[in-house]
Amino acid sequence: MSEEILEFCDDCGKEFNVNDLSEDGVHFLCKDCFIPLCKQCENPLDKNTDFCSHDCYKKYWAEIIGDEYK
Structure with missing residues (x-):
């Protein structure tokens, strides 16, 4: 049984499984808050x-x- 690691989205503050978040180099962001940059x-x-x-x-x-x- 694997442990679920939870982390907060740095933009909206909601809690997500860390695997469902994107990292922009500094912040963890959920799919609704993450905007890819050039x-x-x-x-x-x-x-x-x-x-x-x-x-x-x-x-x-x-x-x-x-x-x-x-």
């Missing part, structure tokens, strides 16, 4: 992707690759 410009996304545009995708990876050579 990894580059942090604009809200309306679909299940990491970037809002191809330009943000290119800029993100250019910065990552550039940091490796510093």
